[in-house]
Amino acid sequence: MEADAAPGGGPPPAATPEPDPRVERSRRLILSAALDLLGEVGYGGLTIEGVAARAGVAKSTIYRHWDGKLELIEDAIRTLKATVSLPAGGSARDRVTALLQQVATSMASSTWSACLPAIIDAAERDPQVLTIHRRFSCERRQMLVDLLTEGVASGEIAPGLDLGLLAECLIGPIVVRRLLLHEPFDPAGVLPLVSQVLPPPATPRGA
Amino acid sequence: MEADAAPGGGPPPAATPEPDPRVERSRRLILSAALDLLGEVGYGGLTIEGVAARAGVAKSTIYRHWDGKLELIEDAIRTLKATVSLPAGGSARDRVTALLQQVATSMASSTWSACLPAIIDAAERDPQVLTIHRRFSCERRQMLVDLLTEGVASGEIAPGLDLGLLAECLIGPIVVRRLLLHEPFDPAGVLPLVSQVLPPPATPRGA
DNA sequence: GTGCTACGATACGTCTGCGTTTCGTAGCGA
DNA sequence: TCGCTACGAAACGCAGACGTATCGTAGCAC
The missing domain is CATH 1.10.10.60 (Homeodomain-like)
Structure with a gap:
């Protein structure tokens, strides 16, 4: 099932004999x-x-x-999978912001965004599509959770929070706008979103 | 368009002559x-x-x-419209919690929740459905915003926040779970959600 | 150049749903 | 009781999509 996928895992053996x-x-x-x-x-x-x-x-x-x-x-x-990439440099907060901006941008205009309603509907009918979509969504969420975890470790984000829930609060508005309110979420709105949801801990040390 | 709807607005005239x-x-x-x-x-x-x-x-x-x-x-x-009602008693925070619990409960199991993916998909194809769904979503969001506004006025919620965005952050996780992660949002999880997203202002006075 | 293989075009029978029509029946109001 | 009207059942032609099969063509590897 995952044997003839695109290269990316493990060394590329001669399993692809130039098929035509x-x-x-x-x-x-x-x-x-x-x-x-x-x-x-x-x-x-x-x-x-x-x-x-x-x-x-x-x-x-x-x-x-x-x-x-x-x-x-x-x-x-x-084939719709890899669209956002994990940003590298900067503080954890900056990287969260960058990631969300990627999501907001691709949500505003991309094949994935156009297909999203159809995929959600399809996932409700076909268990196979359900599995694919759930896995993909989980991966995206996990990217954000990982970034938040780093932020807590580095002291940029207050500890003691449910980071999974926090990630959903960050992505939530973008999703709600796209699927429920049917209006775009301006990527420029990501910054105030992060500022409001991720208040700095009591003792600021980065700035 | 809204002339022969169910009674509810204004006095009931003899406009409905027992149609059969x-x-x-x-x-x-x-x-x-x-x-x-x-x-x-x-x-x-x-x-x-x-x-x-x-x-x-x-x-x-x-x-x-x-x-x-x-x-x-x-x-x-x-015909799917009125499902949640605005809770009356208690503090603004309690009422927000109650409202979100209603949303979470109906999202877990209701005709509306079952139809939601289909409606989202339909809204993408048919402008008429788009209008209906957008209006309905806006009304729901506004109920929450109103509650939050009261909370700010009563001092329960810190001022200076974008309450629209805040409302989306509160509803977001419930929506994300249902449509993207395809797992239920336990209504019991509303309380920690509210606690995490709505931190009390610096000077608590209600408790 | 020469097999081999994938492709394009086309036609086929089948099925399903559309939207319409007809006619007999049964429930309604007076 | 008696019109009136909504309903149920059934059949209709039509259109679109399914999935299959056939055959000639064109691109590929050697």
Whole structure:
């Protein structure tokens, strides 16, 4: 299930015997088109023929690579993974801010953001999509928790807090704006968000 | 658009001449079935024939009351409105807690919660649903903001905060758990949530 | 150049849902 | 009791998508 994924874990053995550039190209076109359409028409509105037309590909080509609509969607969602990266420099507070700005920016405009409602809906119907989306969300949350943990260790953030809950409070407004209020969360608003949710500890030492 | 709604605003004139109990009954059955199915199969998966079967109603009966699938869904979503009520007694902090507990409880198990992913998805496709959902979300948020405003006025909450943002930070974790992490938010967790996000002002006077 | 293989185009039968129509029945108000 | 009207059941044509199969073409590796 995770054997033919993109390289990234472990050393790259000769497990990929140059499978044919045509296959690679077709798969990329199809998955990309599927994501585009998923954002436009949603999970229930997606059709194989629509994907084929969007990708500029024959319908039979899709059925050569996937068993059906469900497998295609699952595979397409899987390709959506890595979008935010963990910022490196600066204080923990700065890194939290940078991470949230990445989230806010990609939430404002990205394939992922466009697909998010459809994915949430799909996760409610298909256990496979549920697993993928839950794992992805957990990873993102954990990135933030890790940053907050460092902040506590370095004394930038008051100790004794539930960091998981804190992370959800930080991401929450961005999510609420996108999914409930349907208005954008300006990345410039991340700074006041962090300032308000993450008050400095009693004895400031960084500044 | 809001002329033949349920009674509640203004004096009840003779605008409702006992329209026929059969109509009322059919509409209730159909709308209820539509909401059930909306939660089960989603926006794209909903079919008129499915609603008819679930409601125990002939398909033609649905078309007698609604023009099509879209109008039915919009109408069904509209009936989902009043679920939480503004708590009355106690301090502002207590009332905020009570309100969030209502949200958490209904988010854990209710028709509304079951339909939420479908509604979010539908709002992305249909402007009409978008308007309904946005308005409903705004009202809920405003209830919380009002409570927070009272809290600031009574000195329970530190002044100078962005109360809109604060409200989103309070609701955020509940929403994030439901839609992104796909795990329930225990209503018992509301208390630590409020404690962590709403630190008392420097000079406590209520306790 | 020469097999091999993936692809494009197309047609096919099937199924499902749409929205409409018809007609007989049963519940409603007076 | 008697019209009136809403309803249930069923059938209809239509459209779209499914998933499959066939065949000619074009790109790939050697």
